[in-house]
Amino acid sequence: MTRPHRSFFAYGSALLGVLSLMAVACFHFPELLTSREFRAVYNEQFARHLLLVGLAAAFIMGTFAILRDRNKRIATLGVGTATLAVLLGGTNVQFDPVGQTPYSLGLDWFVLSLFFSALVFVPLERYLGKRVLSPLRPGWRTDVGYFFMSHVLVQFILILVTASTSTIAGLAAFPSLKALIQSLPVWAQFLIAVFVADMAQALLHRAYHNIPWLWRFHAVHHSSRHMDWLAGSRIHIVEIVMTRSVVLLPLLVMGFSTPAVNAYVILVGLQAVLAHANLGIRFGWLEYLLVLPRYHHWHHARQKEYVDVNYAIHLPLVDMLMGTFKLPRDQAQWPEEYGVMKLETVPKGIIQQHLMPFQGGRKYEDFVDDAGLGALPSREGGVGAPPTHLQSVMPSRR
Structure with a gap:
């Protein structure tokens, strides 16, 4: 059975919508959700401008995907989370100066790191990748979970x-x-x-x-x-x-x-x-x-x-x-x-x-394990067949 084509705009909207909602939560609860070490790296104005860009892109990309009838549920998630972020204050959330907090989560570190990493590496891997591999390849949810854990608990x-x-x-x-x-x-x-x-x-x-x-x-x-x-x-x-x-x-x-x-x-x-x-x-x-x-x-x-x-x-x-x-x-x-x-x-x-x-x-x-793993095409046009040497005796710890 052929896997349905995934819309870049729909999933991009969902990513930006969820990250925008998390960013608004950081504005509401900066003492709890933002890392004091990382707060020194960026300023409030930069964060507000970036949030505005993320909200606008989530709305535009999600609406475009819905109009094209591509992954409408995912696109609706993006538009919906972006809408919720706006209703919760969006870029206008005000907060008092953040004091020295002994413990806090690094949700701001997760949001900014995931956004910029995806912004740089998704296009690079799309055009310069050794293998033709979707950003939403099998196991991506697990790896995003690890990314979230290591950044939020930093x-x-x-x-x-x-x-x-x-x-x-x-x-x-x-x-x-x-x-x-x-x-x-x-x-x-x-x-x-x-x-x-x-x-x-x-x-x-x-x-x-x-x-x-x-x-x-x-x-x-x-x-x-x-x-x-x-x-x-x-x-x-x-x-x-x-x-x-x-x-x-x-x-x-x-x-x-x-x-x-x-x-x-x-x-x-x-x-x-x-x-x-x-x-x-x-x-x-x-x-x-x-x-x-x-x-x-x-x-x-x-x-x-x-x-x-x-x-x-x-x-x-x-x-x-x-x-x-x-x-x-x-x-x-x-x-x-x-x-x-x-x-x-x-x-x-x-x-x-x-x-x-x-x-x-x-x-x-x-x-x-992933069904059909050996059929990932490379940029040279070849297809990697499952290697026969894996039929041999394998080390006990591997």
């Missing part, structure tokens, strides 16, 4: 990470090392921080793949059957806290300056999205200098010879030093299929996947 995750690292960093005092690091210019501190953090992350990353109980958490990330800008969001919350703690610890111990650490945090956010993106651009020699999509896609390949390689997130040099670098010389060669080797060990859905590591490696009836 402050609480930060509290857990800080609590797990600050005491150890305080005990491991190396004044002379800190003085040496801080005597360097910020750009040099940044480069060293990238290497140090990537080495720490890569060692933990390899442990995730080789220690069974750690693999249960990391298998959630590898369970995505499609690779695009949103797929990198699929990470178990326990892994988020562990990874950020391990990466942050050496940076604190060595005493890198705040500007250098902030620059590194920005790089992490950008490169994490880029590395998972569906971009078929040939980067040439840059693939051996920076971790780019094809490099990290091979780490996610559902292929036996790639289950223990390409652990770096920033620098392939880290994998070269660890002896885990592996990349086909032919830049036209990409993985045929993604996901864990034993699909039945990871269930569908964000709640079930968060419970999965605590259930002793059981098998599930409703697991991560």
